Amino acid sequence: MDISSFYGFLGTDTTDFILRMIIMVAKIAVVIVIALLHVAYSTWFERKIIGHMQIRLGPMRVGYHGLLQPFADFVKLFFKEDIIPSSGDRSVFQLAPMIALFATISSLAVIPFFNDFVIAKNMNVGLLYLFAMSSLSAYGIILAGWSSNSKYAFLGGLRSSAQVISYEIALALSLVGIMVLSGSLNLVEIIEAQQKHWYGMYVVVQFPAYILFLICAFAETNRTPFDLPEAESELVAGYFVEYSGMRFSLFFMAEYIAMIIMSCIAVTCFWGGWTLPPVVMEALPFLAVVPGLVWFLLKVYCHLFLFYWVRATVPRFRYDHLMSLGWKVLIPLALANIVITSIVKFLF
Amino acid sequence: MTVKQLIDKVFLTEILKGMALTFKMMLSKPVTIQYPDEKRKIYPGFRGKHAFVRDAKTGRQKCIMCMKCVNICPSQCISLKKGRDENNKPFLERYDIEALRCIYCGYCVEVCPVCALVLTEDFGYCSYTKDAIFFDKDKMLKNWDEFVAKLSGDVYWNKFWRPDGVDIAKMPKSKREQAPVPIRPTAAVPSDTVPEKKPVNPAEKPPEPAAEVEEKPEEKKEVV
Numbered sequence: 001m002d003i004s005s006f007y008g009f010l011g012t013d014t015t016d017f018i019l020r021m022i023i024m025v026a027k028i029a030v031v032i033v034i035a036l037l038h039v040a041y042s043t044w045f046e047r048k049i050i051g052h053m054q055i056r057l058g059p060m061r062v063g064y065h066g067l068l069q070p071f072a073d074f075v076k077l078f079f080k081e082d083i084i085p086s087s088g089d090r091s092v093f094q095l096a097p098m099i100a101l102f103a104t105i106s107s108l109a110v111i112p113f114f115n116d117f118v119i120a121k122n123m124n125v126g127l128l129y130l131f132a133m134s135s136l137s138a139y140g141i142i143l144a145g146w147s148s149n150s151k152y153a154f155l156g157g158l159r160s161s162a163q164v165i166s167y168e169i170a171l172a173l174s175l176v177g178i179m180v181l182s183g184s185l186n187l188v189e190i191i192e193a194q195q196k197h198w199y200g201m202y203v204v205v206q207f208p209a210y211i212l213f214l215i216c217a218f219a220e221t222n223r224t225p226f227d228l229p230e231a232e233s234e235l236v237a238g239y240f241v242e243y244s245g246m247r248f249s250l251f252f253m254a255e256y257i258a259m260i261i262m263s264c265i266a267v268t269c270f271w272g273g274w275t276l277p278p279v280v281m282e283a284l285p286f287l288a289v290v291p292g293l294v295w296f297l298l299k300v301y302c303h304l305f306l307f308y309w310v311r312a313t314v315p316r317f318r319y320d321h322l323m324s325l326g327w328k329v330l331i332p333l334a335l336a337n338i339v340i341t342s343i344v345k346f347l348f
Numbered sequence: 349m350t351v352k353q354l355i356d357k358v359f360l361t362e363i364l365k366g367m368a369l370t371f372k373m374m375l376s377k378p379v380t381i382q383y384p385d386e387k388r389k390i391y392p393g394f395r396g397k398h399a400f401v402r403d404a405k406t407g408r409q410k411c412i413m414c415m416k417c418v419n420i421c422p423s424q425c426i427s428l429k430k431g432r433d434e435n436n437k438p439f440l441e442r443y444d445i446e447a448l449r450c451i452y453c454g455y456c457v458e459v460c461p462v463c464a465l466v467l468t469e470d471f472g473y474c475s476y477t478k479d480a481i482f483f484d485k486d487k488m489l490k491n492w493d494e495f496v497a498k499l500s501g502d503v504y505w506n507k508f509w510r511p512d513g514v515d516i517a518k519m520p521k522s523k524r525e526q527a528p529v530p531i532r533p534t535a536a537v538p539s540d541t542v543p544e545k546k547p548v549n550p551a552e553k554p555p556e557p558a559a560e561v562e563e564k565p566e567e568k569k570e571v572v
Contacts, residue, residue, distance in 0.1 A: 052375075313367045
C-alpha cells in the first residue's frame with residue numbers, strides 16, 4: 001500500500017517532506033540519546049581507568065562496580081542550586097554553557113557511524129563543518145570566562161582562546177593530507193576512498209599526520225597535558241569556576257562530547273571509520289557478519305582510552321611551551337606533511 | 349645534541365616510557381581496601397578502644413586507684429574518684445575516660461602497675477552522641493567483654509603491659525609477674541594453672557626468667 005495515500009490530501013511533496021522530517025528527528029533523537037549515554041559512561045570509564053592506573057579501584061559503591069555512578073552524579077547535579085554571580089553578566093552567563101554544548105553536539109550531524117547512517121547525508125563540507133563547530137565551542141568557554149566576572153574564570157577563558165586559535169590551525173592542516181589523498185571533504189567519501197587501498201586506513205600512509213592530529217585534538221578538547229584553561233591547581237577549575245548544578249554539567253557534557261567527536265574524526269579520517277581494511281576482510285571473510293557500528297565504536301573507545309591513558313600519565317604543559325609547541329613545531333610539521341603528501345600524490 | 353637525544357625528542361620516548369608504566373600499573377592489583385566490606389588486618393600493639401581487664405577471680409576491674417594513669421595522661425582525659433565503703437575500705441567510685449580527648453599514646457596502659465587498663469584492638473566505635481564515647485568504669489568493662497568475645501584463643505596479652513625498652517627489673521612485681529589474661533569463662537576456672545601457660549603472642553617474653561630478673565639489679569649495682 002502506498003503510504004502517500006494516507007496523506008493524499010497534503011500532496012506528495014508535503015507528505016514526503018513530513019516523512020523525511022519525522023525520520024530525521026528520530027535519527028537525531030537516537031544519536032543524541034546514545035551520545036549522552038556515552039558521555040555518562042565515558043566519565044565512569046575515565047574514573048575506572050585512571051583509578052586502576054593509580055592502583056586504586058575507582059567508583060565501586062553505586063551499583064555493580066559503580067556502574068550507576070554516572071546517574072547518581074547526574075541526579076546530584078540536577079538538584080543542585082543554580083548560582084549566578086551577582087556581579088556577572090547574567091544573560092551571557094546563561095548563554096555560554098548552551099553555546100559550548102550545542103556547538104559540540106551539532107558536530108555529531110556529519111559523523112558517519114556505520115554504513116550510510118549519517119544525520120546530514122552528503123554534506124560535501126563535512127570536515128570543514130567539524131572544524132567550524134569545534135572553534136565555535138571555544139566561544140562558550142570564552143564567554144563563560146568573561147561573564148563570570150572572576151579572575152580565575154577570566155584567565156581560563158583567555159588561555160582557552162589563545163590555545164584553541166593556535167591549535168586549530170595545526171589541527172586543520174594535519175587533516176589536509178587526508179583531503180589531498182581522498183580528494184573530498186565528505187566524511188563518507190573519505191572512508192570509501194580508504195577502502196580503495198589494500199590497507200584501508202590512512203593511518204598507514206599518514207602516520208605523522210595522525211600523531212599531529214592527536215596532539216592537536218588533546219589541545220582542542222582541553223585535555224591533559226594541554227588542560228591549561230581549567231588547570232585545577234592554579235585556576236581552581238578555570239573557566240567554569242562560577243558555574244554550578246546543571247550549567248556546570250552542560251560544560252562537562254560539552255567537554256566529553258568534544259572528546260568523543262575528536263575520537264570519531266580520528267577514526268573516520270585515519271582508521272577507516274566503520275570498515276575494516278580489505279586485506280583483513282579477504283583473509284577473514286566471516287568478519288563481514290559483524291555490523292560496522294561495532295568496529296566504529298571499538299575504534300572510538302580505543303581513542304577514548306588513549307585520552308584517559310595520557311591524562312593519567314603526563315603532567316601539564318607550561319604556557320610558553322604550549323605556545324611554542326603549537327606554532328614552532330606542529331604547524332611547520334603539518335605544512336611539511338601537506339607538501340610531501342601532495343608531491344607523492346602528484347607523482348604516483 | 350647527540351643522535352640519541354634527538355631520537356628521544358622526536359619519538360617522545362620518555363612519555364612512552366611513562367605510558368608503559370601507567371599501563372602496567374593498570375593491570376596490577378589495586379591496593380584499595382573497601383572498608384566496611386573488607387577490613388585491614390589489625391596487628392598486636394594497635395591502640396584502640398579503652399577497656400578494663402575483667403579479673404577472672406573477682407569478676408571486676410583490677411584497678412588499685414594508684415592515680416598513675418591519671419597523672420601521666422598527656423591529654424588529661426582520665427578522671428578517677430576513690431570512695432570508701434561502710435567498712436572504711438577503699439573502692440573505685442568513679443573512673444571516666446573521655447575517649448574523644450584521648451590521643452591513644454598508651455601511656456596509661458604502660459604505667460598501670462597491675463595491668464588493669466588496655467587499649468584494645470577495637471577501632472570502629474564512632475557514634476552520633478558524645479555520651480557513647482565517654483567511658484565510665486561499667487562501660488570499660490563492657491568494652492572488654494565485647495572485645496574478648498571477638499578474640500580467638502584462651503588468653504590475651506597486650507604488648508604495652510610490659511613496654512619495650514624499659515628494664516623489666518624496674519617494673520613493679522605485679523607487672524613482672526603478669527601472665528596473659530584468660531579470656532574464656534571455662535579457662536578462668538583453674539586459675540592456678542594460668543601463670544604456667546605459654547603465651548599466645550610470640551612477641552611476648554614469658555615471665556618465667558626469674559633468674560634474669562634477679563641478675564639485672566646486680567649488674568646495675570656494679571655499674572653504680
